[in-house]
Structures are given as C-alpha cells and as structure tokens.
Amino acid sequence: MALRRITQETFDAAVRENVDEFEMDPDEALREAVEQFQSQGVDLSCIVKAVPAATSDDKHQEQTHEILQALESLSVAQDSPDSTKAAADIKCFTEQCLLGFAQRYLAAQKGAYPVILSYCQKSMGEREATFAALSALSALTDGQPDLLDADGKRFLLDALEQHQDDSSVTRAAISAVRHACLKHEQNRQDLVKAGALPLLTSAVKRHSGCAEVVKEASAALRIMTFDDDVRVTFGHAHEHAKMIVLQHNGLKVLIDSAKAHNDNITVLSELCATLSRLAVRNEFCQDICDLGGLKLMMTLLAGSYESAELVRQVLSAIRAVAGNDDVKDAVVKAGGVQLIVIAMNRHMIISAVCEQGCACLSVLALRKPNNCKVIMEEGGALAAVQAMKSHPGVVNVQKQACMLLRNLVSHQPNYSQPILEMGVEALILQALRAHRDCGDAAKAALRDLGCQVELRELWTGKRGGITN
Structure with a gap:
C-alpha cells in the first residue's frame, strides 16, 4: 500500500495549530505533528520537520523555513553589485541543502533551480564564484536529477573544461555530474554524447594525487555504467562501459590511480567498485x-x-x-x-x-x-x-x-x-x-x-x- 503524501504547508499548519490552539511549546508541537501524520500513514520523507522561524525580530513577520529564507536572500543578492553578500548567501543555501533531502526538495518546489543556474552562468569567469555555484548545484540536485536541464548540463561541461587545473572546482563539478546521472538515464546519455567521459578520465590523470578528485571521478564513471532508471526500458550502460575502456583508456587510468593511493581505503574502494563495473x-x-x-x-x-x-x-x-x-x-x-x-x-x-x-x-x-x-x-x-x-x-x-x-x-x-x-x-x-x-x-x-x-x-x- 502506497503511503500518503502531504504538502509542507499542511505540515506547518498542523505545527502552528498545536502551538496556537493547544498551547504546546514548539518542540512538543513538532513532535505531536510528526506522530499524528505518521499514525495516519503519511510519508514525511519530503517534509522539513522543523518549526518555521521568523524572518526578522518582528514577531508579526511571516514565519518560514531557513532553507526558504536562504533562497529568498540569494534571489535578491544575485542582482546586487555586492559580490560578498551573494557569496555568503549561496554558501548558506548550500549548507541548508546539505542538511537533508527534505530541505533540497522544498527548495526545488519553490523555484531554487533557476536561481542557482542563473548564479552559475554569471559566475563562470571567476574561480571562487564558480566553485560556490557548483557546490550549490551539486547539493540541490542530490536526489533530484530531474532538475538539470540542457543549460545546466552545458554549464557543468564548460566548468570541467575551463577549470581543468583547479582540483576544487573540478571536484565540485564532478560531484554535480554524479548527482545528475544517478537514476537518470537521459542525463547520462546527454552528458556522454556531449563529451563528459574524456573530461572525467582526464580529471583522474590530471589530479592523480588528489584523493577527493580521484574518488569523485571514479564514482561518476561508475554511475555512467548503471542501468538504474526504472523509467527507461533499455539503457546504454554496456555501451558506456565499452567507451570508457576502449576510447578513453579507463582501465589503465583507474589502475594507475589505485597504485598512487595504496594507503587510502576510501579511494581504493571506489576504484575497485568502478573496475568491477567495467569488466563487461x-x-x-x-x-x-x-x-x-x-x-x-x-x-x-x-x-x-x-x-x-x-x-x-x-x-x-x-x-x-x-x-x-x-x-x-x-x-x-x-x-x-x-x-x-x-x-x-x-x-x-x-x-x-x-x-x-x-x-x-x-x-x-x-x-x-x-x-x-x-x-x-x-x-x-x-x-x-x-x-x-x-x-x-x-x-x-x-x-x-x-x-x-x-x-x-x-x-x-x-x-x-x-x-x-x-x-x-x-x-x-x-x-x-x-x-x-x-x-x-x-x-x-x-x-x-x-x-x-x-x-x-x-x-x-x-x-x-x-x-x-
């Protein structure tokens, strides 16, 4: 039996009712609302289970969740000439997204993707801004690959090309590619056709001494060989594996990287997992x-x-x-x-x-x-x-x-x-x-x-x- 779903507004209204009508303190009101909906068979996995906070010291000001406050602030700041304020806002937004899927889902429902993409496109010429934008895009698309559109894919590939020598930017871009491709066959095919595979393998070679880049790139290459999108009858998993091996020398690249990180268990686990996916x-x-x-x-x-x-x-x-x-x-x-x-x-x-x-x-x-x-x-x-x-x-x-x-x-x-x-x-x-x-x-x-x-x-x- 499928679980029922409710909106964030419905959940928040129940919390407010517990506070206003039943005079519960905020924490008790939140617990009561969670227990009430769970007893009714409601799926709360996409619900931010927190008491909305006021946006200012004014008690009469409308209350909203911190992720939406960060999104609103970022929406205003991206058109401001004050780059320091925008940088702080996008960092805050990213941190909120990293708290959990419910925060990311709520942000996406309230139009976060076009805001982040706009910031991404404006940031391309500046290293710090590009890193911050990629981090936000990676965080937002984690578990939500459907958000990525053609412009977003182009931005990711451009970032990988233009910042090949920067390990931090490269890692953030690959992380976003990985999130966009997990359980999304069309994104995989589009990115592969647009040239993602040589960028990923060259990232492993170029940054062979950077454990985080090697780990991210190995995981992204492995995901390109997945057949995990239930919406697609036949994927290109086998074809992608062959391309990685035959066209981009993937086996040698990964094995050489493993030899360079023989004391890093996390990296070695990722590389072994990817090699097993390429032995087709x-x-x-x-x-x-x-x-x-x-x-x-x-x-x-x-x-x-x-x-x-x-x-x-x-x-x-x-x-x-x-x-x-x-x-x-x-x-x-x-x-x-x-x-x-x-x-x-x-x-x-x-x-x-x-x-x-x-x-x-x-x-x-x-x-x-x-x-x-x-x-x-x-x-x-x-x-x-x-x-x-x-x-x-x-x-x-x-x-x-x-x-x-x-x-x-x-x-x-x-x-x-x-x-x-x-x-x-x-x-x-x-x-x-x-x-x-x-x-x-x-x-x-x-x-x-x-x-x-x-x-x-x-x-x-x-x-x-x-x-x-």
Whole structure:
C-alpha cells in the first residue's frame, strides 16, 4: 500500500495549530505533528520537520523555513553589485541543502533551480564564484536529477573544461555530474554524447594525487555504467562501459590511480567498485589482469583485510574479472582462494562480505575442477556453510552459497559426501523454505549433492487441446 503524501504547508499548519490552539511549546508541537501524520500513514520523507522561524525580530513577520529564507536572500543578492553578500548567501543555501533531502526538495518546489543556474552562468569567469555555484548545484540536485536541464548540463561541461587545473572546482563539478546521472538515464546519455567521459578520465590523470578528485571521478564513471532508471526500458550502460575502456583508456587510468593511493581505503574502494563495473567483456577482464589490476587486488585483500568495506569491493572486483577463465586460474595461482576464505572468516558477521566471498569462490569453481580442489582444501566450502548459518535471513548469501556448493560438486561428485557431512542439506532446505528467490539455486545444489529434491516440470513442450 502506497503511503500518503502531504504538502509542507499542511505540515506547518498542523505545527502552528498545536502551538496556537493547544498551547504546546514548539518542540512538543513538532513532535505531536510528526506522530499524528505518521499514525495516519503519511510519508514525511519530503517534509522539513522543523518549526518555521521568523524572518526578522518582528514577531508579526511571516514565519518560514531557513532553507526558504536562504533562497529568498540569494534571489535578491544575485542582482546586487555586492559580490560578498551573494557569496555568503549561496554558501548558506548550500549548507541548508546539505542538511537533508527534505530541505533540497522544498527548495526545488519553490523555484531554487533557476536561481542557482542563473548564479552559475554569471559566475563562470571567476574561480571562487564558480566553485560556490557548483557546490550549490551539486547539493540541490542530490536526489533530484530531474532538475538539470540542457543549460545546466552545458554549464557543468564548460566548468570541467575551463577549470581543468583547479582540483576544487573540478571536484565540485564532478560531484554535480554524479548527482545528475544517478537514476537518470537521459542525463547520462546527454552528458556522454556531449563529451563528459574524456573530461572525467582526464580529471583522474590530471589530479592523480588528489584523493577527493580521484574518488569523485571514479564514482561518476561508475554511475555512467548503471542501468538504474526504472523509467527507461533499455539503457546504454554496456555501451558506456565499452567507451570508457576502449576510447578513453579507463582501465589503465583507474589502475594507475589505485597504485598512487595504496594507503587510502576510501579511494581504493571506489576504484575497485568502478573496475568491477567495467569488466563487461572477456578481454577487458584480461586487460585488468595484464595491467596489474589483479595483483593490486590480491595485495589489497592481503594487506587491508581489516576493512570490511574495502574487502567487499575487492571481492566484487575479483568476482567480475574472474568471468574470464584464464583470470580464474590466475586468481587461484596467486593465492586468491586462501585470501578470500580468510576475509570471509574475518568478517563472517557482515552479510555483504559473505555474499561476495561466496560469489567469488562460486565463479572460480565454475567449470574448473582443479580450482574446486583448492577451494575444498582451503576451507571454502566450510566458510560457505558458516555463512549460511550466520545469515539465514539474507537471501543473497543463501543463494550464492548454494551456487558455490553446486559448482564444487557438479564436476567433482566425490566432494558431495564431505560437504554433506558439514550439515548443508538442512541449511539448503531451510533456505528453500525461507526464500522464494533461492529456489533454483537451492534445488540445483540439492540435486548435484545427491539429495532428494522435488523438481517440478513446468512445461513439457507438448501441445494440448483447448477445452471450453
């Protein structure tokens, strides 16, 4: 059932009524209004849950929210010759937007985008003003990519071109690009056609020593490969990934950047996540390996296994590049199986690490009997069983563990008995009962392990008569 929605004005009126009619203090009035609407099934995610403040010391002055006061002040200041006042106002507006989505949404509803865009266009020739404008645009469009229009896209690309040597302006512009492209396929396609990809990759190369720029640009490149806009049937995710790799040398750019930031876990996580999105073709997986990407991943897994987030991203990247059969063997030869099992055991309580660990081992085992032998010897099956026990309610952990167990025995049936002795049959049956999405993987695992399983034939391919 969809939640009901109300306007900010309706919510504010309820708060005022609690103060005026029921003589509540402001904080109590606010709490009461929130509880009242939530009990009625109202979605308050887009509502600023604050008591409007007076715009001056005059108690009779109309009350409004701080974000709208900042917007009003900025609207007046942008036509003023006093640049200092405008700079202070746009900084205040940006800070208000950063407080939460509700503030950004309210500002957009009250016409903030044309005001900010106008400020952006007037600021282009001056570095500080451009940085402030980009910061405001980035903050406003976070979660609201539909706001960006053709003029806004042009401004972002112009800012990236004209301020290529300025790391702060570049980072702010890329942040705005990232927000504009998340869950918005048309913005992605428009920006790519207009030349965003070479600007993003060149930003990584030009500012390779600046962690913030590398992180932002890597995230923006990754978002260009997303297929996350539910309004679009078919996106250009695959085409964009190929363009980044083939036309803009993206793999080498990212791997070289990772080598330059080998002590920055946040940057390395972003870079690994992006590399996994670019491993869309067999030869790309091999290229990542040849460029030193696999060696880098092994080093990170061995040296930074205490960081669960980095481990998760590295495992995801290994899973992606191991789609190439030669890379599978390279991972195993490099001691990857042992490192994956160690990482899983170290972070067994974290479902995302268990999911990626099982998925990695499953890919390494696929069509590779020799790899299956290594996985069994290094305790990979036992780690998967422990993951199933630790996360019975997480469908993806259960599914990936079932797929791993199935891959281990599909070409090596002699492993069935040792795995069954770990108690997996009961765990798989439990997953089968608890998670509908786990059905196919669980039944395939039971079948290949030699357990009794009901395989229902959904269609025989035979024609039947039509009866009235």
